[in-house]
Amino acid sequence: MSVLKGAAVIGQSGGPTSVINASALGCIKTALANENITNVYAAEYGILGILHDRLFDCGKEDPAELDLMKFTPASALGSCRYKLKDPDEDDTDYRRILEIFKKYNIRYFFYNGGNDSMDTCNKVSKYMMKVGYECRIMGIPKTIDNDLIGTDHCPGYASAAKYIATSIAEISRDAHVYETGTIIVFEIMGRNAGWLTAAAALADVCGEGPDLIYLPEITFDMDRFLKEVTEVYEKQKYCIVAVSEGVKDKDGRFISEYGSDLATNTKDVFGHSQMGGLAATLVQYIKNYNGAKTRGIEFSLLQRCAAHCASLTDIEESYASGKAAVECALDGITDKMVGFERPEEGAYECRIKLIDLTAVANAEKTIPRDWINEAGNRMLQPFYDYALPLIQGFPVIPTENGMPRYPRLKKVFANEQ
Secondary structure (H helix, E strand, O other): OOOOOEEEEEEEOOOOOOOHHHHHHHHHHHHHOOOOEEEEEEEOOOHHHHHOOOEEEHHHOOHHHHHHHHHOOOOOOOOOOOOOOOOOOOOHHHHHHHHHHHHOOEEEEEEEEOHHHHHHHHHHHHHHHHHOOOOEEEEEEOOOOOOOOOOOOOOOHHHHHHHHHHHHHHHHHHHOOOOOOEEEEEEEOOOOOOHHHHHHHHHHHHOOOOOEEEOOOOOOOHHHHHHHHHHHHHHHOEEEEEEEOOOEOOOOOEHHHHOOOHHHOOEOOOOOEOOOOHHHHHHHHHHHHHOOOEEEEEOOOHHHHOHHHOOHHHHHHHHHHHHHHHHHHHOOOOOEEEEEEOOOOOOOOOEEEEEEHHHHOOOOOOOOHHHEOOOOOOEOHHHHHHHHHHHOOOOOOOEEOOEEOOOOOOOOEHHHO
16 A cells, blocks of 8 residues: 555534534544644535635644534534535536645545535545545544444434433423323424434433334324324323424325425425424324323424533544544545444444445435334334443533533634645
């Protein structure tokens, strides 16, 4: 293997998580420590930072400030939702990316994101190969949705899962304090895969799990839903329900559309409709059906940025994924995404694996049907066995004046020096 000397750039893309910066830090620190990487840049707002020549020099940052990224939510480098066109149809963006890569002698490109981000990473990788520009390109996974193909789980999922389960356990306790009963409907993120909503079941560990769970993997029937909720409520005078925002009826229509015309909403550049409003819709249906006191709770952005309730396991594994991406690139590997695997038997252990970018781009992993009960409204033991090891441990978060201490990055841009 020939030694490849040059600069590295990392970008973050898509919806953030509470641990995405831990992955970025693992990448940045490992790159800064290697003599074959001449400069380490961060792209402001993902691929847009490269297109706009907005790269800041990580070597100019205070190392202590960088270290704070490990416990900081959201995307410290800035994120984007920008879809690159097919280069055979329009290669304008690709020619610009190549221009910037040559300008700064960038020979290592790391992109930290989910499904659509891996699509971007894959397209850039294939274009650089096509034009003969030597650049080692690695995807660093991130998504609370946990739906990337090829990896056992995704950085960010465990922390969001822990927040969801903890919050439901806390609110479930609150729901029991009055003599009069109540029904609470939790709306949880997940368009096509129900991993986050399934995590609500982990509240069972402290005896406060939801009574009913509805995932997008199972066709949603409103009449059956209302009957099941009412049966539980009449039996115990309260009912806790967790529902994925992406549940659909037998015709493929989002249940959230029942309360508003989702079809007319603006979609993002990847064609995804903005979700939300499901809990309010279901609450109204329940009230009309049985007249019970009902409350809807939408976790919304809270579930992806709750670093105060992060999984220490998730933080450490996320850091390791960024570190591994750089180490693999330095070893001559390119056109891959870092993934995780675990032993089929025995104690939990997270091992690094590599997945072809082409295989992972734009594909989705859903929950196995045999992890869901026959009625389609509860999780079975295999899910608990899968998810519980991922949420272990609490981080010691740096604080200042009783509040989390987040990094104060200088962001010294290369084109302004």
